[in-house]
Amino acid sequence: MAYRGSVRPFVNFNAKHDAEILHRAMKGLGTDEDVVLMLLAARSNDQRQQIKAAYKTTYGKDLIAALKSELGGSFESLIVALMTPPVLYDAVLLHKAIKGVGTDDDVLIEILASRSRPRLRDIVKVYEKEFGSKLEKDICSDTSGYYQRLLVILLQGSREDGVDEANIEKDAKDLYVAGEGKFGTDEEKFITILGNRSAEHLCKVFAVYQKLYGCEMEASIEGETTGNLENLLLAVVKCARSVPSYFAETLYRSMRRAGTDDATLVRVLVSRSEEDMLDIAACFKRKYGNSLYETVKEDTSGDYQKCLLYLCGPRD
Known part of the structure; x- marks a missing residue:
């Protein structure tokens, strides 16, 4: 099957070299945000993990901590999200959705309805390892009724195969x-x-x-x-x-309200960038007449905007 992500592995990749470039961009007064975003947005998640490891080996510091100390606001959230392995990213999002004040049901619904069976089973394992509690138990303590029961059914990641x-x-x-x-x-x-x-x-x-x-x-x-x-x-x-059509609608809603819902924008663009972002962009154009790229451009600004546009894929 053809690759449908907007972010591909960088061809002439050298983790140590990339770590050095990032270190230079963050050294001294101020940070060269352009260098940070262009480099990290143009690497696959697996490559970003290798850069993180090389950075620690070379400089004895955690790359994410270094980035956090240099960046701020939505741009920082976006870069930290890009640096998180995909399954861990889902687990962290779910933990925040349940453990914060109240429950962020939009996040629970989006992840449990859209992820594949193997991915859901991986999320359950990573969640327990990372947070020391069972995801199902945490969901049950925060939800109730038929809503809770359907979340639990989906969480099992055991949908039937094929057509009966x-x-x-x-x-x-x-x-x-x-x-x-x-x-x-x-x-x-x-x-x-x-x-x-x-x-x-x-x-x-x-x-x-x-x-x-x-x-x-x-x-x-x-x-x-x-x-x-x-x-x-x-x-x-x-x-x-259609999963891509579902995410096209989610993105449209995140930008067509009073003020942009940055949390949703970041979550969807990061989590789908190596999955099906090209299909999502095609669905978006078909459904709403405007390209995803142009819509994101209208709704955002600065380094944050530049990085998001990279994740959207081609302008059309």
């Missing part, structure tokens, strides 16, 4: 009976089907549902559920249809 042709129509009918077809809602049925079936299977179920009942799955969920459960079910449905 014999059950496509049955699932579509069961979802109708659980929602539109009755007074009240059978949430249990929604979370069991949407939480356990494969994306390919669910797409076929949604098509049959539309054909039988003249209504999109998303509209039924919006009519039958509310709050966090509604948001999580919608994210699961959107990710089953």
Whole structure:
């Protein structure tokens, strides 16, 4: 399969050389932010980890601590995010979402609905190693009801494989009976089907549902559920249809409100930069008529903007 990330491994890579360049950029009065951002944005995450190791070997200092002492604001958050290994980055985001004041449900929903099965299992392991507690237990202590139950189902990372042709129509009918077809809602049925079936299977179920009942799955969920459960079910449905399209919408929303939601902008651009950013950018252009690159450019400024634009991929 063709590589769909916006950031590729740098070809003539030399970790020690890069560590020296960064050291020089941060030495003395002021920091050459341009050098820092151009270098780190143009390396893959694996290469950044090698630079970090070379920096410590050469200068006896932690590179992330050095960067933090020199940078500030959104630009610092972005550079620190780029320096974090992807699975650890997800684990840190989840820990912050649960352990802060209140719960950042948007982050919980986004990560658990969009990550692959192997990735979710890795996150669970890294979370426990890093924070000394079980992710499932921490999620359960911060959430409740059917919302909690669906998060736990997704966290298992054990969706079924392939398409079960014999059950496509049955699932579509069961979802109708659980929602539109009755007074009240059978949430249990929604979370069991949407939480356990494969994306390919669910797409076929949604098509049959539309054909039988003249209504999109998303509209039924919006009519039958509310709050966090509604948001999580919608994210699961959107990710089953297209993960890049889901993230294009997330990015659009982060920039089309009063003030930019920088936390979401950074989280999505960093976490998808080596996954499917080219597809996200294509979906963005198709859905909203403007390129992701130009939209980010309009909404941000300075070194922070330059670094984000690098992660967006080509201008078109």
